[in-house]
Amino acid sequence: MTTGFVLIIGIAILFSHWRKQQPKAKPQRMSTEDRVKILKDSLKLNDEQSVKITKNSEDQREEMTTAMNENRDNR
Numbered sequence: 001m002t003t004g005f006v007l008i009i010g011i012a013i014l015f016s017h018w019r020k021q022q023p024k025a026k027p028q029r030m031s032t033e034d035r036v037k038i039l040k041d042s043l044k045l046n047d048e049q050s051v052k053i054t055k056n057s058e059d060q061r062e063e064m065t066t067a068m069n070e071n072r073d074n075r
Contacts, residue, residue, distance in 0.1 A: 036053055
């Protein structure tokens with residue numbers, strides 16, 4: 001529950017930070033490392049929490065890639 005809450009707050013912070021930094025042209029994706037660094041600084045996370053968020057982000061990316069590949073013909 002706490003990790004989920006931190007993740008939701010972190011995503012909101014990342015989105016607001018990303019919007020401030022990005023030019024209005026084509027937006028660039030931030031690396032997982034950059035996102036975790038911003039979350040760690042913004043939320044004052046410890047190393048253990050940062051590792052968990054990194055793992056969670058990588059797992060989510062894998063799940064999304066798998067889902068997109070499995071449903072490629074259903075668009």
